[in-house]
Amino acid sequence: MIIKRVDKDNYLSLYKEFSKIKDFRVNSKVTFYELEEIEEWIKNPKENIFYAAFQNEKLVGFCFCKIMSNHWALIDNFYVKPEFRNKNIGKKIQLFIENKLKKANIKYISRVTRSNNIKMHRFLSRTGYSKRDSYVWYDKFL
Numbered sequence: 001m002i003i004k005r006v007d008k009d010n011y012l013s014l015y016k017e018f019s020k021i022k023d024f025r026v027n028s029k030v031t032f033y034e035l036e037e038i039e040e041w042i043k044n045p046k047e048n049i050f051y052a053a054f055q056n057e058k059l060v061g062f063c064f065c066k067i068m069s070n071h072w073a074l075i076d077n078f079y080v081k082p083e084f085r086n087k088n089i090g091k092k093i094q095l096f097i098e099n100k101l102k103k104a105n106i107k108y109i110s111r112v113t114r115s116n117n118i119k120m121h122r123f124l125s126r127t128g129y130s131k132r133d134s135y136v137w138y139d140k141f142l
Contacts, residue, residue, distance in 0.1 A: 006050040060084040
């Protein structure tokens with residue numbers, strides 16, 4: 001498996017492939033990140049850590065992380081295609097991102113997952129994350 005930074009040379013293929021997946025649907029108006037949003041992320045690598053995983057040149061997953069402050073980062077999206085799960089790919093991506101964050105002197109990582117994603121809850125617990133208070137997500141479109 002190879003993990004590569006998502007950049008101007010490969011972000012379109014990632015967008016085309018993952019924007020079709022229903023797991024990313026936030027609500028009826030937001031089905032995946034907007035293309036312009038991804039372009040913003042790759043233009044500012046000091047604030048955004050965005051990597052994709054490839055196996056035999058096939059895109060199998062990705063992780064996007066936002067640096068929130070000098071010591072805190074939020075892993076905003078983390079995904080491994082279902083057919084590649086339970087093969088340690090998610091763990092490898094996570095360790096890769098955590099090492100990048102350590103090098104950037106980040107001390108605290110937050111993760112957000114859907115309340116009904118029990119498999120992800122177990123994965124996070126097994127890999128050292130602790131569940132915190134429950135929050136309810138609110139949106140407002142302007």
